[in-house]
Amino acid sequence: MWPMSKGGRAPKTTTPRKQEGGRRRSTDRTVAAVQAMEKKRQARRASVDQYRRGRIEEAKENERRGRPGDVDFQRMIKKFREAAREPRPYRVGDVQRLQVNVSVRKRPTNQKEVRRKDWDSVTILNPRVAVHFCKLRVDGITKFLDNTTFEFDQAFSEHANNDEVYS
Numbered sequence: 001m002w003p004m005s006k007g008g009r010a011p012k013t014t015t016p017r018k019q020e021g022g023r024r025r026s027t028d029r030t031v032a033a034v035q036a037m038e039k040k041r042q043a044r045r046a047s048v049d050q051y052r053r054g055r056i057e058e059a060k061e062n063e064r065r066g067r068p069g070d071v072d073f074q075r076m077i078k079k080f081r082e083a084a085r086e087p088r089p090y091r092v093g094d095v096q097r098l099q100v101n102v103s104v105r106k107r108p109t110n111q112k113e114v115r116r117k118d119w120d121s122v123t124i125l126n127p128r129v130a131v132h133f134c135k136l137r138v139d140g141i142t143k144f145l146d147n148t149t150f151e152f153d154q155a156f157s158e159h160a161n162n163d164e165v166y167s
Contacts, residue, residue, distance in 0.1 A: 058071050067109075067120065068114060069119035070119070070134065073119065073132075076143070080123065080130070101153045102153050103153055103156065103165065104129060104154075104155050105160055106129070121133070127151055127152050127154060128155065129149070129150045130147050131149075131150070132146070
């Protein structure tokens with residue numbers, strides 16, 4: 001039972017006042033908030049659908065180019081390579097002054113690896129070589145790259161010919 005005020009009336013409630021059409025202001029705000037949430041949800045769903053379609057197209061393009069495998073890991077490796085500094089040009093003079101020279105050349109991906117859907121996981125950043133290990137976080141869903149970097153006197157890409165390596 002409601003306590004009575006001095007005049008014998010029930011106390012005023014905190015419900016909002018009605019507008020001309022008989023609707024309450026808070027109802028209008030709630031409806032507007034629900035409509036805004038629905039617009040955001042639709043935009044988010046459209047964005048996810050576009051991402052999925054792009055990912056499928058990219059996977060097909062990678063297969064066509066002979067680079068099958070996980071698109072997400074390939075994207076992370078590509079982003080790493082773009083962010084890395086430009087490789088240092090090969091300078092023969094540096095090599096001749098050294099008594100012991102350790103040089104490496106990356107080999108191209110072979111057909112067996114392509115059939116297994118392996119991807120190129122080595123980046124040459126002369127004189128450094130980055131090896132990318134594609135892993136999943138503890139949650140089992142989130143993918144990330146674990147990069148290990150090695151430094152040599154010279155590092156050559158798979159496109160370097162024997163004359164460049166020998167000189």
